[in-house]
Amino acid sequence: MTARDTDWDGVRLHVVTGKGGTGKTTVAAALALALAHSGRKVLLIEAEGRQGIARLFDRPPLPYEERKIAIGPGEADDGRDPGGDVYALAIDPEGALLDYLQMFYNMRSAGHVLTRLGLVDFATTIAPGLSDVLVTGKATEAARRKQQGGGYVYDSVVLDAPPTGRVGRFLNVSAEVSGLAKVGPIRAHADTVARVIKSPQTAVHLVSTLEEMPVQEALDGIAELRGVTGMQVGGIVINMARPAVLSQEELKAPPDVPAMAKALGTAGLHSTETLAEALADGLAEHARQLELQDRERTELEAAGQPIYTLPMVAEGIDLAALHRLAAELRDQGAA
Ligand SMILES: Nc1ncnc2c1ncn2[C@@H]1O[C@H](COP(=O)(O)OP(=O)(O)OP(=O)(O)O)[C@@H](O)[C@H]1O
Numbered sequence: 325m326t327a328r329d330t331d332w333d334g335v336r337l338h339v340v341t342g343k344g345g346t347g348k349t350t351v352a353a354a355l356a357l358a359l360a361h362s363g364r365k366v367l368l369i370e371a372e373g374r375q376g377i378a379r380l381f382d383r384p385p386l387p388y389e390e391r392k393i394a395i396g397p398g399e400a401d402d403g404r405d406p407g408g409d410v411y412a413l414a415i416d417p418e419g420a421l422l423d424y425l426q427m428f429y430n431m432r433s434a435g436h437v438l439t440r441l442g443l444v445d446f447a448t449t450i451a452p453g454l455s456d457v458l459v460t461g462k463a464t465e466a467a468r469r470k471q472q473g474g475g476y477v478y479d480s481v482v483l484d485a486p487p488t489g490r491v492g493r494f495l496n497v498s499a500e501v502s503g504l505a506k507v508g509p510i511r512a513h514a515d516t517v518a519r520v521i522k523s524p525q526t527a528v529h530l531v532s533t534l535e536e537m538p539v540q541e542a543l544d545g546i547a548e549l550r551g552v553t554g555m556q557v558g559g560i561v562i563n564m565a566r567p568a569v570l571s572q573e574e575l576k577a578p579p580d581v582p583a584m585a586k587a588l589g590t591a592g593l594h595s596t597e598t599l600a601e602a603l604a605d606g607l608a609e610h611a612r613q614l615e616l617q618d619r620e621r622t623e624l625e626a627a628g629q630p631i632y633t634l635p636m637v638a639e640g641i642d643l644a645a646l647h648r649l650a651a652e653l654r655d656q657g658a659a
């Protein structure tokens with residue numbers, strides 16, 4: 325096994341957030357794959373129970389149970405080095421509450437009675453802070469879980485978290501719960517969870533595309549995490565980046581429309597002038613988009629966190645594409 329420094333050595337719980345639709349689930353899955361190298365065991369957790377992970381890995385909906393769903397890459401320079409395992413878990417607040425009752429009171433069956441009575445719904449709707457602490461609690465429990473021999477069950481846990489707008493509250497569990505419980509097991513549980521989340525073992529990564537709104541949300545998220553909640557900000561993953569087709573110089577030179585029309589004519593096309601003008605417009609639009617992307621990238625760079633860039637995959641995200649994104653993350657030092 326080749327030892328190799330990554331940007332996040334020592335981090336055991338990777339939380340992935342970002343604006344809605346920027347690719348949190350995709351990036352969380354790619355990161356889990358990237359971390360599952362060299363025989364490592366990784367748990368990928370979906371916090372919002374929408375079965376995005378199952379869809380991504382071409383699986384039927386996941387039950388509330390840790391299941392192996394993929395195999396990570398082996399090291400290319402060592403044929404004997406096996407890839408690791410990615411397990412997945414889709415958490416819903418109800419499952420997490422039953423789990424909690426089982427863990428602390430050994431009363432899962434009582435939990436089922438509570439479910440039938442509608443009390444679980446009651447507890448999770450009336451106290452959203454409680455449902456947050458149950459979900460984050462499950463993630464921190466998995467990150468701390470030990471085998472009988474003493475080693476950790478999972479080398480890393482990746483949490484596909486709620487979007488940036490809600491993530492501060494979601495992670496700031498002790499503050500959320502303090503209104504609910506001043507003492508007792510829920511309070512103690514929340515404090516343990518908070519300790520893990522604020523420790524150097526946890527990093528919160530932000531996903532953004534190179535557009536104004538997602539970038540602003542990522543920057544706001546970083547400020548919130550640093551300020552109010554004091555958590556370790558992780559990396560910024562720029563997702564769906566569009567590659568430049570032409571160089572800066574080529575884009576800066578004003579297009580020679582008559583020459584383009586002439587060339588199009590030589591190629592045997594009609595309406596060459598209209599075509600050439602449309603092409604020139606297209607070029608200008610491409611240049612404008614790249615300039616915009618560059619500006620947004622500079623804004624993100626100013627946050628001073630490590631940046632990883634994942635390309636827009638034109639054919640959409642299938643399992644092969646997910647493995648390619650994982651390899652990118654690993655090459656860029658994220659795992
Ligand atoms: N690098 C990429 N290239 C192409 N398509 C991508 C890429 N990353 C994500 N997508 C696509 O963008 C869409 C949104 O991605 P995803 O579901 O991961 O985002 P999300 O942030 O988890 O969304 P939500 O906020 O709804 O949970 C999906 O259709 C996904 O396949």
Ligand SMILES: [Mg+2]
Pocket residue numbers: 348349350376484
């Ligand atoms: Mg998602």
